[in-house]
Amino acid sequence: MNIYVVQPGDSVDSIAASQNVSVEALTYDNQIYPPYRLAVGQALYIRGGSPPEDRIPLYVFGYAYPFIDPDNLDETLPFLTDLYVFSYGITLEGDLVPPQSPDDWMIDRALEAGVRPVLTLTPFGPDGRFNNSLVTNLVHNPQIQQRLMWNLGRTMQEKRFGGLDIDFEYILADDRQAYADFVKRTTQIMNQFGYQVTVALAPKTSAGQVGLLYEGVDYRLLGEAANRVLLMTYEWGYTYEPTRYR
Incomplete structure (x- = not known):
């Protein structure tokens, strides 16, 4: 291509x-x-063209829910490096909460297309929303982290995931260092088994930006902790939001 x-x-x-x-x-x-x-x-x-020798390879990925239209997924896969399957939640005990819809079919199609499926980890509560209490409970409890690592390793191997994306949002300011330490530990463990770890970051305009979405995110610490970082600048605007009248 x-x-x-x-x-x-x-x-x-x-x-x-x-x-x-x-x-x-x-x-x-x-x-x-x-x-x-x-x-x-x-x-x-x-189709089938050869890129110039001096072209830098582009890393392209997309988040997708397991209920995505199969035709849309098939049309998109040829243009992707990785497919981020959204998402796996966590319990207070460190167990994984799989997506409500089966994701095996989309993992199969990704692998058939030569695209690496990535497990997206989110601290979703029972209501399906980000829950920073789950984050606090996890990042300050080594035993729960150990159980989560075991569950992640088993699930990623069984389902043939090729990487991990940590998408934690609304992290409390008091959890800033502990969260970075958790990402670092997770990356070290996953790298031993050949998995790369990406951490998704809320888009900040300054290091001291105020707000629940930003104060618990330390760009430097998380950049050092993970293999790759993703700035979620799409949070500045969505294509599906209603028209704004001025």
Whole structure:
């Protein structure tokens, strides 16, 4: 797969010839219809194309619920590196709470497409919302952490997950250091078994930003603790929110 950006003077014929694909494949894959008008700067999907040698590999992932439409998942998988399965909750005892819908089918499809399925861990309470009491209980109790690590390892191996994403939100300011220590310990354990750990972070505009979503998140500590960090800037706006009238 390759992405070609339309240049001045390009046509579907010239692009197809330069990328060694048929005009039919180019127009079909990009939903281009007669008279085949192109816009400079337009990005085109090239089936089976070879990327330039100097191109930096792009890490692309997406969160998905197990109730996602199968056709939507199949259409998206060719463009993903990882598929983040959302999500597994935790109990006060350190047991995992699996998604309400079965996720085996989407794990199978991801693996068939060469995409790595990632287990997303969230501190969801019985109401399905983030519960910072679960976070406090976990990060200050080594025995509960040990039980959670065992449950994670077993589940990830049995279900063939290839990585772990820790998505904890609304962390209390008093849990700031303990949460970073938990992520560090989890990463060390998971790395021993070949799993990479990502930590999802609320998007902050300053280190001292006030608010329940931000005060328990230390970018430096968490960046040092995990293999990869994700800034959830999508929290600044969602495509499905209602129209705002001014």
